[in-house]
Amino acid sequence: MSAPDPSTAKPLLFQQSRVGYVEIDEVDLPRTNAASKPVIDPTPEQRYLFDTQGWLLIPGLLSEDEVEEMRAFCYRLHQEPESLPEPQRSPIGGPLEELTDHPFIVGFMNEFLANPDLSSQDCYGFRMESTSLAMRQTGEGGFGPHNGNGLWRLPGDGHNYRCVPGKARSSLTCVVWELNEVEASGGTLFINGSHKAAFPLPAGAQNLDSDLWTRYTCPAGSLLIFAESTTHTASPWGSTNHERCAIFSRYNYVDSKWHKWQPHPEALEAMPPKRRTLFRPVHVEGNLI
Template sequence: MAMTDEQRFFYDLRGWILLPAVLTADEIEPLKAEVYGGARQSYEGKLQELLDHPAIVGVLSEILSEDPFIHDDCYGFRCEGSFTTVRPPGWDTSERGDNGLPHVVRPPQQANAMRYQVAGGRIFSGLTRVVWELEEVKDGQGCTTFLSGSHKAHFGYGGPNKWAPNIGGSLWEQQMRDMMDGYSCPAGSAAIFTESLIHAANDWMNPDNPRCAVFNAYNSVWSQWHRTNLSHETIMSMPEKRRTLFRGTWQLGAGGNREYGEDNRAL
């Protein structure tokens, strides 16, 4: 499913978009069962179907790749990380190492391969995250929040360390927190955002259901941020095209980098 003009405009403007109600109730139930059953990543079982779900492939192809690298037999982007979370009512950010401090992959618009940029009429999103919400989410009650537009910031956050990838110590921290946007969505929705955008976890205050979510990270075929640490055996259990999400990070060579193999596996 190709990215629409509306999605493109708001993704560039805000740094994130929401795809509501992508999954049906029948699709959601086995995914929830795996997460509640202890699955910590989405590389196996039914959860792996989220890695290249048709609703996100068109968007990721547009914001992480370009035509010469998009083929029928392989993806023009890579998956480099996955984790799940279950947050019962009352869960708070003290359970995280960052205590919910709003953060980014790197400080604002430093020159690096992870940053958001637009050139030649195309978006390059850098390190990008897809969040699958498997339970209902209510704005203001614990969803991931975003400082919309901050992916284009060119000045520091006002903290003591310009290299810090968060707003810690900023004199403007509360103002930034007050400006952050959230979302409401039914179960089976997906939020997509660039990690160049200031974003944060929040206390889960929805009394009606836990948060049950899958966070998958993506990047271009020529850059990598996370160490994937995924075994060859796990990748080989996937359909052939899905395996190409985990091929090595390179492009220049005979025939290009289009096939996954044990000797062409991202570390």
């Protein structure tokens, strides 16, 4: 008997609440977002990198025009929030709402978070659960390593990472839109592969200059995604040219939530129906819109 071809072999996933395996080829996750834009699936390389590193960078995903408009909104939100109508006073307000289900976000979450039983062409199989704006001046950003060991954490902790051959689930997942360039220092730092680490964090990792930490640089408009179960930390913002202007948003399974954040009800009401499914109640039973 010949060995299965790894490029076409399918993972074996148990069906939810029933006996048997999921028919992978019949799973029909959303192919467009709420703005009818085609979903962008992660490439095999991106999928592999995220699964092995615990984080992934997509440099320059947004166009210059998009970055300019979104960054202007962030500065206004930061500096003069009262100039915005109350429902828009958040990092999903104005032009930023489009980021919540950006085509790459949908493609990525389809791969690493979506529950096929709670997903259709009109309903996302995952949720968005929080968002915040990080506007950091030179020197701001505290070093504080946290999380790690996700593969060995029990469900309920919120920071677990699970995988079988051919499929991975990242649990609480952080999305960072970098709207200003990230130069040599000041972005989020990671310990590669620590979401699967079997050992506790070594004492040396408490030093910002330890070689255990991996840094990235990127142009404005880049997207960073990481499993919260990966050991990570903020670091002091080094640039004297501009602030860090980053939107941190978290995504999760339909039936799990870590953060207390909720979107403003009027902002939610004004969204297209498919986008609203990102913010539906946190449960499984009957939760397919």
